[in-house]
Structures are given as structure tokens and as C-alpha cells.
Amino acid sequence: MKKSNSRKAINKDFVREILNTKSRFLSILILVALAVAFLSGLRATSPDMKLTGEHYFEQQKLADIQIMSTVGITEEDFDEVLKKDVIEDAEATYVIDAFVSAGATDNVVKVYALPEKEINKVLILDGRMPEAKNECLVDEDSEWKLGIKIGDSIKLTPPDTYDEMFTVRDYTVVGVVRSALYISNTSKGTGSIGSGQIANYFYVPREVFDSDLYTTIFARIVKPEGMMAYTEEYDDYVEDVIDSLEDFGAARANGRYGSLVGKVDDAQAELDDAKKDADKKLNDAQKTLDDANVTIEDGKKEIADADIKIADAEKQLADAQKQVEDGRKELEDAYQELLDAEAEYEKNYKKFLQGRADYYYGASQLEAGKKELDANAGEVAQGKELINQLKSIGVTDDMITSGMFGSELQDAYADIQKYDNGVKQYNAGVAALGDGYSSIVDAEKQLEDARKEIDQGWRDYTDGLEKLDFAEQEIEKNKKLLEDHKVELADAKDKIAQGEEDYAKGVRDYTKAKKDADKEISDAQTKIDDARDDLSDIKEVKWYIVSRSYNPGYAGLGQDADRMGNLAKVFPLIFFLVAALVCLTTMTRMVEEQRIQIGSMKALGYSTWAISKKYIGYGLFPSLFGAVLGLVIGYLLFPTMIFTAYQIMYEIPNIELYQYTNVSVGCIIAAVACTAIATLAACLATLKENPANLMRPKTPTAGKRVFLEKIGFIWKNLNFIQKVTARNLFRYKKRFWMTVIGIGGCTALLIAAFGLRSSITTILTRQYGALTHYSAQIVVEKDMDEDDRQILEEYLDKEEGIIDYTNLRTTSVTTNTEKSAQTTYLCVMHSDEIPLYLTLYDYQTGEELSIGDDGVYIDQKLSELLGVNVGDTIFIDGDDKAYVSVAGIFEHYTAHFAYMTPAYYKQAFDKEADMNAYYMHFAEETEEFCNTQFENVMNLDGVSGTSRVQDIIETFLDAMDRIDFVVVIVIISAAALALVVLYNLSNINITERIRELATIKVLGFFDNEVSAYVYRENVVLTVLGIVLGIISGHWLHVWLVRTVEIDLMMFGRQTDPKAYLYAAILTVVFSVLANVVAHFKMKKIDMVESLKSAE
């Protein structure tokens, strides 16, 4: 027989073997491919990410180091830097923080001068490079973050420090740019102004900056060939370079500081001289002014005296005038009196003349009466006699008058009476005439006196008039004199006023000059003091030389890659181990199954190698093939899928895919070792026996009582079939453990994967479902004035869409302990308001925490990062700085928060907490509703920002989707593994026991009874595997969460019961699937064939 034929025979045997056992062959291939793909894929992701970064950085010539100085960087400094050997190239440039106003809000952006050298090159993603000084470039996040697009006009306002050097404020956006300095779209680093958070980065033409001092030097260092970013050697190398530049930097900085101090001193001296000079000039001026002032004052006094005199004189004149007028009035009165007296006199004189005439007429009348009387005297005397007689008889007058004695008597009596009366009248007339006479005489005399008096009156009157006229003349004369004086005085006054004006002007000029001089001097002094302060504020006069880790996102990408690396370290290994275990068992089984054939071959004289190579080949083939397939899938699929997810957070080009020889070789060796080498070992062990033994059935493993039989009460209560099952389980220990570990491993992988997924979703459901309740937050300006605040609060009160609101103070601070420093939001809120907007649960007990005045309450993750517990102290470093004590730790998932009451704030920081934000509930959570509310609020003065919880959730959902995606990959991989493992295990189980199964078939067991015979064991094994999987899955999950978690986020720490459930259900489903397949396999078992030969 030809040699080649025998080779052919063996080859045929080999091919037939494979064809006859396709499912075994395929399961090994798939298992190896899966495990290798998973391992190589996850392992490659981390270096792929780093390499992609490295190439991007190199392509963009990202600076290795960045130099900043507390005292500015001069051209000379820059020249010195360039001279350094370690510096490959460098560019001195300008980087400042500035406020950008676009739309309603002010945000802080980093403004870079466009590079002129090949350092930190920028990629224009859209638009063009600036061509004019007032054109700028914005980063790719500007549109969604700030709403700034190409063509927009924006205004950049630098802080005072850069006020002078930043010469252009208004820009037109001409392009969208990407810089390797920024690779994270979530973090753009921190700045020194505004909220402290940099929102975006802009590039402006270099000519915009006008200053002798640069802010920054970007430098690329001379690196050994092939040194790459994100490697320890690179980090160390850069660190060494930075160390080596430290002294140089210190020297440059100190030199500059010295010259700054010198300048300040010179300026002070100059100022002092100038001050002296100015003082002297001012003093002279002051003296002149004082003299002038004295003169003016004297003049004023004289004028005042003169004024008084004139006033006196005027008064005197007025008095005199009055006297004259009084005199005239008196004279007038006197004249009237005189006229009256004249009239009286005239009247009296007429009366006198009348009286005298009356007297003479009376006297004549009297004479006539006397004559008559005398005529009647006789008769009357008779009559009297008679009557007297009568009367003497007693006749009364009445009787006479009554006519008793006749009318004659009566008449007589009347005559008598008449006569008597006449006499009487005459007598009275004589007496009266006598009186009249004397009164006429008197009256005459009186008239004469009156005349005399009146005449005297007239004389006096005339005299008076003369005198008054004279007096008036005198007054007129004086008046004229006075007027003259007055005119003189007015002149004097004018002069004084002029003098005063001149003086006032002089004083004004002086004051102004003095003020100006003072201001100039104090300004200069302030400047000098400021400069001195600034200098003394510079706690460290130094250059800051920092590596790329200072770039926002740079370290993040590395960390994310490392995290992937961590994940790739152990997780796929477990995966690999499960697969390997199954492959190994499969191959060992195969060798054992073919014991007789091996024996025959050996008996035929085939060499060990000739016999083994079939089995080794059988193992080698699928494992090699599977490994290569796995490597291809792994290297291509996993990094691409995972990085696509990460690209949401990182602004870098698409991932570059690489193969890693160590991983590839490792995978292949591991795969081959697990199958081929295990096969070889099994072959060698088998071949040790002599052919005769091999061809005889292998002495069956002696049946044994299992320990369960010793426990009588359990054993007795088992039925026959259960006993068989129990004994079978305990007997085949290898299969038992292999199956339990295989199933357990798959379950654990699934639990970890599902658990990770739920841990991530927990962040959302728990954080925004149970912990954070408010709809939105608005932030107001730090120094919002009270009126604006009132207007805002009135609006919030009144607006129906806002259910309620509360105010709080929120600031970004750094919380520090010796262990770590973390960016944290410090929120100051009233403790009774907190539960309406947030629920804080104690991280251990799960009870709701109420915030007291006893300290700060921090989130769980922060407490872990800082390594603090309740009662410990942390240092808060921000606008306010203080040591505070931790009073409570609460459950929280996203970012870091520290809460305290205003009372504790006051106690800790020794000042009142200025509220600068509001939490509120909206009546509706829709976007339109929210936008309307925000627009309204933003239109009010003093409102500087708004944020909506729903937006945060959505952003977060986006980010989480990426991570979720990785997890889904893991779940699918784990599920695939579980399916293949279970299928293979059940396959092995059947092959291994085919004779036993054939026997019971012969005995007349129905197909389902045969299956049940095996299933009973499988059920127990699956259950045990799941139990093992749940225990190990829990730990795997805990480990995985800690590995994948980032500093700013806490994942759910509890393994979701659903994860166990899903994993168990999936395992059961796969198990059932595998068993269903097994059922049909068992149905097909050929009893005749199986029982024909001895085993």
C-alpha cells in the first residue's frame, strides 16, 4: 500500500469525523469565536480609542504642554522657551475667558487667538477661516448650546483684566471649528469669570489681541519615536519634561516679578515727587486766594456799615418827611380849625347882634307893658278890695270863679288874676332883661377874645407853613445827598461782587485743580497699590506648566478607555473561561468516546502522533478557525459599536481599528490551548494504556452509594426515578460541575449585564422619578436688585402655569478632603421647602432625611469619593470657603450636591446666603409650555438662566443610550454564549450516555420518558447553575458597576431583582431550547447501533 493512501485514509477519517459530528464541531467553533470576539473586541476597544485619540492629536499637532504664568509671559520668556532643547516647537498666544452675549443669556467662553504655527491646529468643520479682524470661529456645540450659527453676530466681553488688550468686541461668526484641545462636548473646563463653567470655545484672529504679554505658550516637546498619548511612558515622560522646566520657569517668573516690583517702586517715587510739586503749587494758590478773601471780607464789612448808615439816613429822612407831612396835616387841621373858628365867630357875632336887638325890643315891650299895667292898676285895686272882703267872709276863690257871685265878679276876679300875672311877668321881664344885658356884654367880650385868638391862629398858621416849606427843602436836599451815596455804595457793591466772583472762581479753580491733582495722584497711587496688591496677591510667583491632562476631556477619554479596558480585563475572561471549559470538556469527551478506535489504531501500529493528530486537528481546527473568526468580528464590530456610542460625548474622528498581536496571539493560544492541547493531553493519557485495554470496554466507574442515601429520611422519601436521578447527579461529578459552572457562568454574565443596564436606568428612574421633583430651575444674577426680584416673584406668584416655587442659593464649589477634591453644587435651601422639590433619602436606612441646621448634607457618591462619613469635616472651596461638617448622606445619582440650610450657611461662612436661583413646578411638562414660561421669565430683568429637568433627563437619556448599547452588546453576547454552552452541554450529556439511553429505550421507555430521565438531571443542574450564577452574578455586577462608574455619576448599586429574573428566565429558556433539541436527538438514538459494540 502506498504511503499516500494511508494518509488519505486518515484524512478521510478526519473529514468524516467532522461531518458526522457537525454540531459538536460547530459548537466548538462558535464558542471559541464568541469568546474570542468578546475578549478581543473589548480588549481592542480601549487601545483603539487611545490610538484614535493619539492619531488625532498628532494630526492636529496638539501641544504636549501648556505654559501659563501668574505674572504674564513676555516675548523674551517665549524666546527662552524656544531655546530649550526639549521643546520641539512652541507658540506664544492669547487665551482669555469672555462673556458671549447671544440671545438672552450670557455665557462664558474661552477665546483663543488662531494659531499661526503648526500647533493646536484647528479643523474647519463648516464655513471658512476668518479674513477680517471682526470674524470669528465657534465650536461645534455652539449651535445647540448657545444657538450661535454661522452668520450670527455676537459680542464678546472680556473681564477688566483683558479689557485693553482685547480690541474687538463685535464679531460675525464665519465658521465652525474643532480643536483637539477640547474633545469632550459635555465639559469645556472651568474659567475664572461668570458661573465658572466654560460653555464653548471660540477662535478669533490673533490681531485682535494687542498686548506685550502673552497669556499662554503651547509647546510640543521632543518625544522619542513612537511614544503615544495615554500611555504611562508618555505621561511619565511629559512629567519629567515639566519637572525639568520647573526651575527655568521659576527663574523666568521671579525675574519678571522682580522687574514688576522695580517698576512699581519707580512709579511710586515718581508719584511722590509729582505729589510734592503739586502740593506746593496748590499751597501758593491757596494763599493768594486767602488774601483776596480777606480784602473782600473787609470791603463787605464797609459796605455793610455803609448800608446801615444809608438805612439810618433814609430812616431819618423818612422820619423828617413824615414829620413834615404830619406838620402839614396839623397845619391843615389848624387851617380847618381856623376856618371853623371863623365860622363860629361869625355865627356868634350874628347871635350877639340878634341878642342885642332882642334886648332892645324886650326893653321896649316891657315899657309898653308897664304902661298898660299902670293903666289898669286902679280898677284892679278895687276889685281887690272887694274880693278881699268877700274872702274875708269866707268866700273861696272857687266860689268866685264858679260864678256864684255873678259874672262881674267872675270877670273881676279874672282881671285881677291877669293883672297879677302881668305884674309878675313884668317883674320877671325886668329881671330877665337885666340878665340879658350882662350876657350881651359878656358875649361882646367873648367875641373880641375869639377874634384875637383867631387872628393869632392865622399868624401861627402862616408861620407853620413857612417852616414846613423850609423843612421840605432841607429834606429834598438830604435826599439828593443820600442818592449820591447810594450810587457810590452800589458801585462798591458791584466791585465786591466781582471780587467775590473772582474769588469763588479762584476757589473753584483751586478745588478743581486740587481735586484733579488728588485724583490723579490717588489714581496713580491706586494703580501702584493695585499693582502692588496684584503682586502680593500672586501667592506663588511661578509658571504653570501643565500637561494635556489639563485639557478638558483629554483625561476623560483616557479614563473612559481605561474603564473599557477594566471591563475588558475580567469580564470577557469569565466569558472565555466558560467557553473554554465547555470546549475542553467536549474534546476530552470526544477522545474518551473514541477509546476503542484509538486502541485499534494503536494496535495497528500507528504512532502516538499519528493517532493524536486527528483529535488534535479536530480540536485545533474549530478553535483556530473560531479564534480567527472571533478576532475578525471582535476587532471590527465591538470597538466600532462601542465607540459610536462614545462619540456622542467626544468630538473626535471615527475610531481607527487595529489588531493587537498580543491579544490575537493570546486569544489564539488560549483557544488552542483549551481545545487542542486539552485534546492532546487526553489523547496522551488514553494512549498510555495498551491497545488491548483500550479495546476492551473501559472499566465502568464503579457505582457508589451517594451521600444522600446516608440521610435515610430523604432517601426513603424519594421515588425510584428520583433516586436514579440523584445518584446520577452525584456520580458524574465532572459533568455535574462543568454543567453547573457553565450554566452558572452564563447566568452570572447575564445578571451582570442586565444588572448593569438596570443600574444605569436606575439613575434616571430613581433620580428623576423618586428624588428630584421640580420641573425647572431659574438662575438670577448675583446682584439682582430688590425691585427686580420682587417683580420676578410677583410674576411667579401670579402665573398660573407655575404651581409653586422656592428660592435657593446654588453655587459651584469644590469639596475637598485629603483623599479627593470634587466639583459640587452647593445648595442652600430652607429645610421645610426641600421636600416639595427634592426627596433626600438616607443612603443606608432609606429613611427620608430632613435637613437640619447641623451641617452639610452630601450625596452618597461624593461621600465615597471624599472618603467621609457623617460627622467628618470637608473643606468647601468656592466663592465662599469654610470647613463644614457632614451631617447626613443621601441617595443621589447624577453630579454632586451638597445641601445646607441658610442658618447653617450663616454659621459656617459667617454671612447671609444670597439666594440666586428658584426651583419650581410647572402645571404642564410639555416643551412648548416650558419654553413659553422660560421666555416670559427671561424677559424679566435680572434673570440670567433657566434649566428644565426634562431637558436634563433627555440629554441624559441620550448619553445613557450609548452605554446601554454597550450593555446590550454584552447581554446579547452572554445570551449567545449561554445558548451555545447549554446546547453543547446537553449534547455532551447525550453522547456520553448514549448506551444507557439506548438501554432504557430497549426496555421500552417512551421517548418522553427517556427525555425525562435526562431532563430531571438537567433541571437540577440548571437550577443549581442558576443559583450559583445568581450568587456569582451578584458579585460580578457589583464589581462591574464599580468599574464602569464615573466620578460624576453613581449607578444603581442594588442588583435589580429583575436582572436575576431575566437572567434566570433566559437561562431556563435556553436550557429548555437545548433540551428540546436534545429530545429529538434522543428520539433518533439508534438502539441497535448503540448497543452493538462494547463501550
Next chain:
Amino acid sequence: MSFVKFEDVSKIYHSGEVEIKAVDHINFEIEKGEFCVIVGPSGAGKTTVLNMLGGMDSASEGTITVDDTVVSEFNAKELTKYRRYDVGFVFQFYNLVGNLTALENVELAAQICKDPLDASEVIEGVGLADRAGNFPGQLSGGEQQRVAIARALAKNPKLLLCDEPTGALDYVTGKQILKLLQDTCRNEGVTVIVITHNSALTPMADRVIKIKNGTVAEMTLNAHPTPVEKIEW
């Protein structure tokens, strides 16, 4: 009507394009309670006959009747039932379940039958009362074969089919096994069919069927079978 009847039964195996006639239009009958030996050289088709008779294999052509039932027309399920209730098998390599004790191996068969014999009694009957609790690995070949016979008998079968039951046993032990089979046939009235290539055994049978090239070459009835003890080979 005979208890077992093969009428024109053929079994053809297809291997690729090659047709192999293992059994070629075979005809024979066996009466109830007989001890029958089927003898023939290797490859004559005797095992195929036995497998078809035992319901482990189906005939390609022809009719197999057992106790007035046409076995050759059974479907898989009916065949299983037939094996379960009517047939007991004894193999050359015993095919005991290694993980079960002697008694348990018997019970395994007994517990699926309608009317099984008591397992302990059967074990006692094959003379293994004191080894009932032992595992097959702890028993000698003869003892294992006894367990196999006990397992077959416990089912209380209509037919006891034995395929080279002594093939793996030494002379003495083989004789003991044959004795057990013969006694079983005589005492229990079970129809026993033994396959062997050893024609020395033929005198112990009631009926001897010689098979050659898939057909019956000769069938003889033994009016006076020789007890096993007296046979030498």
C-alpha cells in the same frame, strides 16, 4: 397459529448506493413456551432477525406476527409499547445501568410494566439475593448477565430474547447462564429465543433455526432437548 411467525421478512440496509440484504425473505415459526436457538455464522443476519422480533428494528418487507399481533406494522410508539410490555432482552454485554444497583436495574425495568414480577424475588430467582445491593461494576460478568436476565424477566415478558448471552463469559459461567435461561423457559413457560454462533448449544433447544446468508437454512425440532449440564463444547 404459531406464537411467533416470520413470513417473507426481509431487511435491507442502504449504505449510499449499495443495498445490503441482511435478511432475505425469511420464513419461520416458533411455538409458545419453546426454547429456541437461532444459530448461524457471523453476518448471517441472526441479530437482525432478533432485533426485528424484539421491536428494536423494523422489517423492510414481510410480516412478523407475535401472539396474533402483527408486529411488523407497528409504528414507533407501538413498537416501544411492545418492547415495554411483551419483550425482555438480554445482551452480550449486559448493558446494565452502571449507576444502579442490581436490584435497581431490575426495578428500572419492572416499574414501567403493567404486571411486573417482584424485583427482589426475581433477583433471588437468579441466585443473586446476596448481591442485590451491589453495583454492576462490583459484579462479575456472569453475575451481571444474571442481573440482565432478571431485569428482562421482571417485566414478565411474552418473549425473552437473548443475543449471544454467553459471548463474553467463560465456559462455566456461560453454562450457568444457559441453565438459568432453560430453567426459566421450563418453569415460567416463557418463550425464550437465544442467538448464538455456537452450534454446540443446539441440543438444549426445543427448536433450532439455522440461518445462513439471511435465510433459514434448516429448522429442526428437538423432541427431547438435552439439559445444559450435559452439553459440552
